[in-house]
Amino acid sequence: MTFTIPIDNGDSVKTAEADSQRTLYPYVTGTSIVAIKYKDGVLMASDMGGSYGSTLRYKNIERMKAIGKHSLLGASGEISDFQEILRYLDELVLNDNMWDDGNSLGPKEVHNYLTRVMYNRRNKFNPLWNTLVLGGVKNGESYLGMVSMIGVSFEDNHVATGFGNHLARPILRDEWHADLSFEDGVKLLEKCMRVLLYRDRSAINKLQIAKITEEGVTVSQPYSLKTFWEFKAFNNPTAGAEGSW
Amino acid sequence: MFRNQYDTDVTTWSPTGRLFQVEYAMEAVKQGSAAIGLRSRSHVVLASVNKAQSELSSHQRKIFKVDDHIGVAIAGLTADGRVLSRYMRSESINHSFTYESPLPVGRLVVRLADKAQVCTQRSWKRPYGVGLLVGGLDESGAHLYYNCPSGNYFEYQAFAIGSRSQAAKTYLERRFESFNESSREDLIKDAILAIRETLQGETLKSSLCTVSVLGVDEPFHFLDQESIQKVIDTFEKVPEEEEDGGEAEAEAAAAPTEQGGAGDQDVAPMEM
Numbered sequence: 369m370t371f372t373i374p375i376d377n378g379d380s381v382k383t384a385e386a387d388s389q390r391t392l393y394p395y396v397t398g399t400s401i402v403a404i405k406y407k408d409g410v411l412m413a414s415d416m417g418g419s420y421g422s423t424l425r426y427k428n429i430e431r432m433k434a435i436g437k438h439s440l441l442g443a444s445g446e447i448s449d450f451q452e453i454l455r456y457l458d459e460l461v462l463n464d465n466m467w468d469d470g471n472s473l474g475p476k477e478v479h480n481y482l483t484r485v486m487y488n489r490r491n492k493f494n495p496l497w498n499t500l501v502l503g504g505v506k507n508g509e510s511y512l513g514m515v516s517m518i519g520v521s522f523e524d525n526h527v528a529t530g531f532g533n534h535l536a537r538p539i540l541r542d543e544w545h546a547d548l549s550f551e552d553g554v555k556l557l558e559k560c561m562r563v564l565l566y567r568d569r570s571a572i573n574k575l576q577i578a579k580i581t582e583e584g585v586t587v588s589q590p591y592s593l594k595t596f597w598e599f600k601a602f603n604n605p606t607a608g609a610e611g612s613w
Numbered sequence: 614m615f616r617n618q619y620d621t622d623v624t625t626w627s628p629t630g631r632l633f634q635v636e637y638a639m640e641a642v643k644q645g646s647a648a649i650g651l652r653s654r655s656h657v658v659l660a661s662v663n664k665a666q667s668e669l670s671s672h673q674r675k676i677f678k679v680d681d682h683i684g685v686a687i688a689g690l691t692a693d694g695r696v697l698s699r700y701m702r703s704e705s706i707n708h709s710f711t712y713e714s715p716l717p718v719g720r721l722v723v724r725l726a727d728k729a730q731v732c733t734q735r736s737w738k739r740p741y742g743v744g745l746l747v748g749g750l751d752e753s754g755a756h757l758y759y760n761c762p763s764g765n766y767f768e769y770q771a772f773a774i775g776s777r778s779q780a781a782k783t784y785l786e787r788r789f790e791s792f793n794e795s796s797r798e799d800l801i802k803d804a805i806l807a808i809r810e811t812l813q814g815e816t817l818k819s820s821l822c823t824v825s826v827l828g829v830d831e832p833f834h835f836l837d838q839e840s841i842q843k844v845i846d847t848f849e850k851v852p853e854e855e856e857d858g859g860e861a862e863a864e865a866a867a868a869p870t871e872q873g874g875a876g877d878q879d880v881a882p883m884e885m
Contacts, residue, residue, distance in 0.1 A: 469719050470751075470753045471753075477712040480712050480713040
């Protein structure tokens with residue numbers, strides 16, 4: 369299972385062995401997640417792509433999943449680590465349900481549990497290579513938080529991962545306000561996803577929007593955004609610089 | 614209960630299906646001084662009688678804060694009680710750390726019961742000799758549980774354990790149906806009145822009892838002597854004043870500090 373590669377430097381042999389035991393870089397990755405609080409709960413959007421480096425290899429990956437009765441988890445980063453996290457949470461939710469005592473894990477509890485897991489892995493230099501978005505509603509209170517692969521964790525009214533931080537959040541800072549209606553929330557998320565589609569190389573035009581309210585989680589069917597490529601600047605792009613492409 | 618050949622080991626059954634060591638452990642609870650608990654929909658009150666080894670010493674602590682939303686009152690071997698309280702505090706704080714959320718008292722109580730059960734099924738252990746009244750909050754409101762050395766636990770509206778707890782239980786049995794809707798103040802008053810029942814004639818003073826409260830908007834804390842005395846004053850008239858209907862405590866010239874009464878002249882020093 370572990371191979372010792374014969375190398376001159378005695379130390380490297382040990383390092384090669386040890387390195388195969390921990391995550392060094394991600395392989396199949398998901399791109400941004402964008403999420404906002406709205407009137408009835410939380411809305412989250414993600415595309416369905418899984419990139420293998422620069423190849424857009426997988427186009428049907430669901431990067432948002434319901435957790436228990438009250439939470440919704442979205443992940444960007446390494447897809448296999450996301451699947452591992454879903455297994456941990458599955459066990460957590462199962463044990464919680466087995467108590468059968470009227471108490472249940474809310475989004476705050478799940479978020480903090482994930483923070484502990486991510487931070488502990490980071491301390492062992494073996495991170496789960498994800499940025500997670502956790503949204504939920506419990507007892508009428510909406511919750512939206514984020515955890516990164518190094519264990520940085522916080523709550524906010526709107527969050528985004530990866531490229532979303534740079535492209536989507538400025539839009540949200542300007543246009544988000546409390547008590548957005550469902551339609552306005554979806555419009556706002558679509559605006560962000562459209563920018564990401566134009567500008568993020570690893571984004572694909574197949575997205576899902578998930579909503580979580582007191583009643584529960586619904587994940588939409590995948591759909592595409594309308595794009596517009598007839599901007600004047602795109603016509604004859606080399607007009608101002610002959611010979612360039 | 615008499616000595617017999619099946620009572621040496623906790624892992625030995627008697628022919629009638631009893632584990633005598635466990636039952637003896639429950640006897641130890643009955644020897645400790647009284648502790649009572651009552652709850653309403655939103656509050657739990659735990660109270661205990663202060664007993665001191667001698668006039669020279671301070672009294673034994675029998676009520677412990679486990680967390681802002683959980684408290685425990687013990688009766689029996691207080692050393693065992695302290696150890697279990699430490700366990701409860703540990704479980705509570707570990708849960709808080711991982712989930713940023715208070716541990717539901719019902720789940721803590723089950724862990725405690727399972728821990729006690731282990732001691733009834735290992736030949737190298739002995740059962741914990743302490744009964745615990747655990748009061749706390751969870752999503753469904755306020756709860757009061759009693760954990761037994763046998764590993765059983767029960768939920769109660771109100772309960773009393775320890776010596777002369779039967780007197781308190783009788784008092785509580787008369788009143789418990791109204792506790793769910795009681796106000797915080799009435800609950801405290803009932804707790805102190807129940808404590809008074811266990812004193813059987815002794816003058817009720819705030820120095821003789823410890824009272825603690827926790828509630829939906831109120832973290833666990835002890836009431837100070839002054840507040841307790843104020844409540845006592847509402848139903849106990851000072852002996853000098855002769856008012857009709859006042860409790861004439863002047864007659865209670867009985868030994869004020871000793872445990873007068875049935876069977877516990879020889880209280881083992883480790884039991885309180």
